[in-house]
Amino acid sequence: MNAPLKNDTLLRALARKPTDYTPIWLMRQAGRYLPEYLATRKRAGSFLALAKSPALATEVTLQPLDRYPLDAAILFSDILTVPDAMGLGLYFTEGEGPRFERPTDTEERIRALAVPDPEIELRYVMDGVREIRKALARRVPLIGFSGSPFTLACYMVEGGGSSDFRKIKTLLYQRPDLAHHLLAINAKAVAAYLNAQIAAGAQAVMLFDTWGGMLAHDEYQTFSLNYIRTVILGLTRHSADGKVPVVVFTKGGGQWLETIAASGCDAVGLDWTTDLASARARVGDRVALQGNLDPAVLFTNPQTVQQQAGKVLSAFGRGPGHVFNLGHGIQPTTPPDNVHALIEFVRSESRKFH
Amino acid sequence: MNAPLKNDTLLRALARKPTDYTPIWLMRQAGRYLPEYLATRKRAGSFLALAKSPALATEVTLQPLDRYPLDAAILFSDILTVPDAMGLGLYFTEGEGPRFERPTDTEERIRALAVPDPEIELRYVMDGVREIRKALARRVPLIGFSGSPFTLACYMVEGGGSSDFRKIKTLLYQRPDLAHHLLAINAKAVAAYLNAQIAAGAQAVMLFDTWGGMLAHDEYQTFSLNYIRTVILGLTRHSADGKVPVVVFTKGGGQWLETIAASGCDAVGLDWTTDLASARARVGDRVALQGNLDPAVLFTNPQTVQQQAGKVLSAFGRGPGHVFNLGHGIQPTTPPDNVHALIEFVRSESRKFH
Numbered sequence: 001m002n003a004p005l006k007n008d009t010l011l012r013a014l015a016r017k018p019t020d021y022t023p024i025w026l027m028r029q030a031g032r033y034l035p036e037y038l039a040t041r042k043r044a045g046s047f048l049a050l051a052k053s054p055a056l057a058t059e060v061t062l063q064p065l066d067r068y069p070l071d072a073a074i075l076f077s078d079i080l081t082v083p084d085a086m087g088l089g090l091y092f093t094e095g096e097g098p099r100f101e102r103p104t105d106t107e108e109r110i111r112a113l114a115v116p117d118p119e120i121e122l123r124y125v126m127d128g129v130r131e132i133r134k135a136l137a138r139r140v141p142l143i144g145f146s147g148s149p150f151t152l153a154c155y156m157v158e159g160g161g162s163s164d165f166r167k168i169k170t171l172l173y174q175r176p177d178l179a180h181h182l183l184a185i186n187a188k189a190v191a192a193y194l195n196a197q198i199a200a201g202a203q204a205v206m207l208f209d210t211w212g213g214m215l216a217h218d219e220y221q222t223f224s225l226n227y228i229r230t231v232i233l234g235l236t237r238h239s240a241d242g243k244v245p246v247v248v249f250t251k252g253g254g255q256w257l258e259t260i261a262a263s264g265c266d267a268v269g270l271d272w273t274t275d276l277a278s279a280r281a282r283v284g285d286r287v288a289l290q291g292n293l294d295p296a297v298l299f300t301n302p303q304t305v306q307q308q309a310g311k312v313l314s315a316f317g318r319g320p321g322h323v324f325n326l327g328h329g330i331q332p333t334t335p336p337d338n339v340h341a342l343i344e345f346v347r348s349e350s351r352k353f354h
Numbered sequence: 355m356n357a358p359l360k361n362d363t364l365l366r367a368l369a370r371k372p373t374d375y376t377p378i379w380l381m382r383q384a385g386r387y388l389p390e391y392l393a394t395r396k397r398a399g400s401f402l403a404l405a406k407s408p409a410l411a412t413e414v415t416l417q418p419l420d421r422y423p424l425d426a427a428i429l430f431s432d433i434l435t436v437p438d439a440m441g442l443g444l445y446f447t448e449g450e451g452p453r454f455e456r457p458t459d460t461e462e463r464i465r466a467l468a469v470p471d472p473e474i475e476l477r478y479v480m481d482g483v484r485e486i487r488k489a490l491a492r493r494v495p496l497i498g499f500s501g502s503p504f505t506l507a508c509y510m511v512e513g514g515g516s517s518d519f520r521k522i523k524t525l526l527y528q529r530p531d532l533a534h535h536l537l538a539i540n541a542k543a544v545a546a547y548l549n550a551q552i553a554a555g556a557q558a559v560m561l562f563d564t565w566g567g568m569l570a571h572d573e574y575q576t577f578s579l580n581y582i583r584t585v586i587l588g589l590t591r592h593s594a595d596g597k598v599p600v601v602v603f604t605k606g607g608g609q610w611l612e613t614i615a616a617s618g619c620d621a622v623g624l625d626w627t628t629d630l631a632s633a634r635a636r637v638g639d640r641v642a643l644q645g646n647l648d649p650a651v652l653f654t655n656p657q658t659v660q661q662q663a664g665k666v667l668s669a670f671g672r673g674p675g676h677v678f679n680l681g682h683g684i685q686p687t688t689p690p691d692n693v694h695a696l697i698e699f700v701r702s703e704s705r706k707f708h
Contacts (some may be wrong), residue, residue, distance in 0.1 A: 164685050174658050216626040216648045216681075218665070254609045255627060272570040273609060282437035294570045296523035304528050311572070327570075331518050 005130040005203075007140045007242060010072045012269050014245035014288050015206060016321040022070035022313065022350035024343055025143070026331035027249075028078050036063045044314060045318065047092055054127035059134050065139065067336070068343045072140050072204070073132060075197070077125055079147035079208055082189050083156045085121035086113055096160065103159030105167060107175075110182045115189045118196035125193075126200040133201035139240065144202030145210050146193050148209035149186035149231065150224035150248075156182070165214055172223050179223060187227040187333030198236055198244050206247040206269070207231065214251020220256060225263060232264040247290055251328060253278070261287045272327030276315035290323040293342070298326075298334045302341035309345050318353050361494045364426045366403075368558060368599035368621050368642050370675040376667065376704035377425035379497070380699055381603075382683035383418040384430045388496065388690060390417045401446055405432050408481035415486050421492065421690070422697045426494050426558070429551070431479055433501035433562055436543050437510045440467055441476035450514065457513030459521060461529075464536045469543045472550035479547075480554040487555035495595065498556030500547050502563035502604075503540035504578035510536070519568055526577050533577060541581040545588030552590055552598050560623070561585065564570035567606020567677040574610055579617060579633060583632065586618040601644055605682060608633070615641045624683030643670065644677040647696070652680075652688045656695035663699050672707045 005011070009023040033039055039062050061076040084090035089101030095194060104110055119126055132142055147155075155161070157168040172179040184295050194205045212224035228248055237244045242350045248260055249269025257279055260268050262331035267288035270279055272295075279289055297308045309324075316322040328341070359365070363377040385391055392679055394414050398404035405411060415430040434452050437443035443455030458464055473480055486496055500511075509515070511522040526533040548559045566578035591598045602614055603623025614622050615637040622641050624633055626648035633643055651662040663678075670676040678700045684693070 110678075164653075164687075165650060166653050166687070167684075169648070170653045173651055173662060174654045213627065217629040219648075220627070252627065253604065272604070273567065273574070294523065294527075294573075296519060297525045297527055299520050300528045308527060331520075333518075333520070353403040 003138055005138050005141060008241070010141050010323060011241065011245065013204065013320060013323050014247070015243070016285060017254065018320050018354065020351060020354055022316075022322050022324050022353065023346055024324040024338070024346045025070050025072040025074065026064075026326050026330050027074075029070060029074065030060045031330065032332035033330055033339070034063055034067070036067075044119075048078075048090065051076065054124055054131045058131040058135050061128075061137055065136075068340060069347060070140065070343065071142050073136055074143040075125070075132065075145060075208075077128065077145070079145075079151065079210070080155055081122055082146065082186070082193055083126055083152055083302065085116035085118075086189070088156060098335060099160040100138040100156065101300050104153075104156040104182065105159065107178055107205070113182065113185045115185060115192060116334070118193045122193060122196065126196050127200055129197050129200035133227045143204045143206055143247075144194060144197030145206040145208060148207045148212060148224060148248075149183045149190055149227035150212055150215075151191070151208065151210045152186050153179070153182050154211045156186075165211070172219060174200060176222075178331075183223060183227045184230070187230040188234070195234070195236050196230070198239055201239075201276045202244070203239055203241050204245045204247065205235070206249060208354050209248065209250040209253070212250040213336060217256070220250075220253070221250035221259060224250070225256070225259060226286055228265075229263045246287075249290070257282055267323065269325065270327065276312060276322075277317065280316060280321075285321070288321040288323060290325050294326040295326045295328050295331050295334070298330065298338045298342065299301060300338070302338060305338050305341050306345040306349075309320040309342055310349060313346070313350055314332060320354070322353075324350070357492055358451060361425060361490050362595070364495050364677060364698065365557065365595065365599065365675050367677050368601070369597070371644050371652075372708065374705060374708055375701055376670075376676050376678050376707065378678040378700045379424050379426040379428065380418075380621065380680050380684050380693070381428075383424060383428065385533070387684055387688040387693070388417055388421070388688035389552060389554070390421075402432075402444065405430065405435075406478050408478055408485045411482040412485040412489050413631055415482075416489055419490075422694060424494065425699055426497050427490055428497040428560075429479070429483060429486065429499060429556065431482065431499070433481055433499075433505065433564070435476055436470065436500065436511055436540070436547055437480060437506055439472075441472035452509060453514035454510065458507075458510040461514065461532055464532055467536065467539045469539060469546060472547045472559065476547060476550065478549050482698050483551050483554035483556055494565040495557035495559055496555060497558045497601075498548060498551030499560040499562060500544045502561045502566060502578060502602075503537045503544055503581035504566055504569075505562065505564045506540050506544070507533070507536050508565045516547070519565070520662045526573060530576075537577060537581045538584070541584040542588070547586045548585070549588070549590050555593070556598070557593055557595050557597045559589070559599065560603060561619075563604040563607065564600065566604040571610070574604075574607070575613060577612070578604070579613060582619075583617045599642075612637055617626070620644060621677065623679065624681065629675075630666060631671065634670060634675075639675070642677060644679050646681040649680045649682050649685050652684065652692045652696065654692070656692060659695050660699040661701075664703060665697055667700070667704055667707060670707070674708070678704070
């Protein structure tokens, strides 16, 4: 593990150190828009079988890197592995997304939750991390990840996706004591999970706070960001490749950028609604910024993709501290050729800004 | 029409004039959470039959006022009446929401669009406004409304609701010329529609920009806010009751508050993600603010509702210029008793702030 990374551009950018160009990776870069992914998933039989097989997770994690000159790999997994390991029974239904057989929807069930041991209940993820690291052969760094404590709590309490977040919001407005109990357990579980990923070989980690942006301003600070801060404080942030940077991404969190930047993270992920130029002015040199092309731009054509990507590069401007990404996960119907045009463009055009 | 309004608190607050208390009305205050609404809708046969009957629209518009001491009535109608009047053929499917028989999804169809005459193609809406005004007998002002040009365009181009906004975003990224053509027609149609509502008796108007918040920052300014500004410039803003105030509500638009406040509107509607105290500091005395209780608070109990409503009142603080509302439409499963607790509380507690 001690040979240097062949491409450490991502880690340098996250540390706001000079780089030759702006590194790029894409949220959900491995997945349904790639024919080779669909083939592997078909072989696996189901999404969950794929995610739970270290060999197949390794295969799909590397697929986009074989196709495009990306600057990072990200562990292929699901954000709900932790509650699944807590015994909630994750399953997927056609068209309805993730569901839990045993939602955490009563006080008794919340009180009964325990922090799983990642090397036991989540062993398949750690085996995946180890196998991916081996397969990567130090080409680029591997990013590990987890859902944020609040985002996990949303799914755990609702029993799946939700349009009104009735159960989780009722819990936090009406029984904040119980919500805090649940979130404290989730924070411990997420920290242990990410520490195990780091020990297994993850060189950077990211917290996906998919639903934090559905909260009111005060509730976001109290019930989501506070526990993100707890997770970050609990992380062992060193690997054989140096400090392990932490990226926090709250979808819809642009209004709260300053407080997210003060959470202890190294970088903040931004969706496409936030202007990178003003975001940079707001955070100064406290954190790096990751983002933020509208994933819908990838529905168009290579020329439009490059024009819009150029606007993102210009908005951030000169100097280090920018990791190019989409403002949200890549959409399943994205044409792979547009992804190629994007990555080639960012690799070459961004040199002007460094 | 020249007798004074019995309760003009809303109009005074929107003009940032002193009031005895903070006025309150609720987005979707007439609708599916009320048993009397469900009974009328059953009689009507369908949502569209209800919305297209001036007599039944009047009945449901007044229902929440008979139940609660609200400070405004809002026209019961659909946001998609304008594209329906353009010939797109609005219909509703169970569980999938509004759809159009003939979406505006080709250049030919966009070029063929024409501005409808509100007193002809939308006569049922104007008859509804006149009948509601008569039935209200000057108890409280009547708010008219329309979808924003961009929000209408989303539905027109997608043919209904969308999760990825692929078609509309492809149009505006790839064919901005055509998008501008469509939006300019929508802006003319919306201005004519609101002017007809004002002529028929609406004493305030609101633009619902439901989907503007899905746009990237630059695209929001270019494709949504620009056309909201055009609509406002085109409005005849006087009625027998004085100036007709305009409220602009972009869901998810908190980051763009300053530019929305500079659109020519009198008030900005805010969703629950924006802190009213900082919003007020950002806009100064340029506009009134409307909002912004999380509608999910109404899922809890009267005590929690009042506690959270108290936080909204305190966040805005002392003085005029606040219209209490939810941060989005009331949810269908809301218990009416919680709505009652909210309205009574705001009416009495807000006196402290005036």
